[in-house]
Amino acid sequence: QKEVEQDPGPLSVPEGAIVSLNCTYSNSAFQYFMWYRQYSRKGPELLMYTYSSGNKEDGRFTAQVDKSSKYISLFIRDSQPSDSATYLCAMREGSARQLTFGSGTQLTVLP
Amino acid sequence: DAGVIQSPRHEVTEMGQEVTLRCKPISGHDYLFWYRQTMMRGLELLIYFNNNVPIDDSGMPEDRFSAKMPNASFSTLKIQPSEPRDSAVYFCASSPTINVLTFGAGSRLTVL
Secondary structure: OOOEEEOOOOEEEEOOOOEEEEEEEOOOOEEEEEEEEEOOOOOOEEEEEEEOOEEEEEOOEEEEEEOOOOEEEEEEOOOOHHHOEEEEEEEEEOOOOOOEEOOOEEEEEEO | OOOOEEEOOEEEEOOOOOEEEEEEOOOOOOEEEEEEEEOOOEEEEEEEEEOOEEEEOOOOOOOOEEEEEEEOOEEEEEEOOOOHHHOEEEEEEEEOOOOOOEEOOOEEEEEO
16 A cells, blocks of 8 residues: 555546545654645646645645545635646655655646 | 756667766755656655765665765766666756755656
């Protein structure tokens, strides 16, 4: 079993829809949680970064962490065609120096 | 800032040849990471440096892989000899901290 599980999709939604992307993990020592966005033929770029449990909002994006369930989510409101990309979750133990990435979910927002 | 610069962007080579991938990190970033991305295995950390010193190379698949960081502005990842299973996109990333990585555009390697 992988430490971090992420549904690879692909996920296709109409423009304006609310998108929910999720990751589950098995390592209870993970404390830092990130979402990276990767456009085709590009490197990943950091989208959201949260520490421990709770919610964090940034514009149309909301990151949610539920450590008790070992479950993190990224919500995209009013999705746009420019949001079409692969979304990777990543997480890290407090004392570790490396990130563990999910396999990524491919999202397409149709105009 | 030009971001993390990687070269070459694409490399096609034959099995057994030496491959050298290059990376220029963002100035002032103390951490440099080399990742490999494939459809099957996703994004895998190969090695990372802190202040030019290799800290963890446990992700380097075999002795055929080596990485150096002779100074704060340059790093190389070398594969010798290359094999078809090394075909992947290799990313370099730099960071002032562990979490906030800035990735380069990647080097797409095809080994025939």
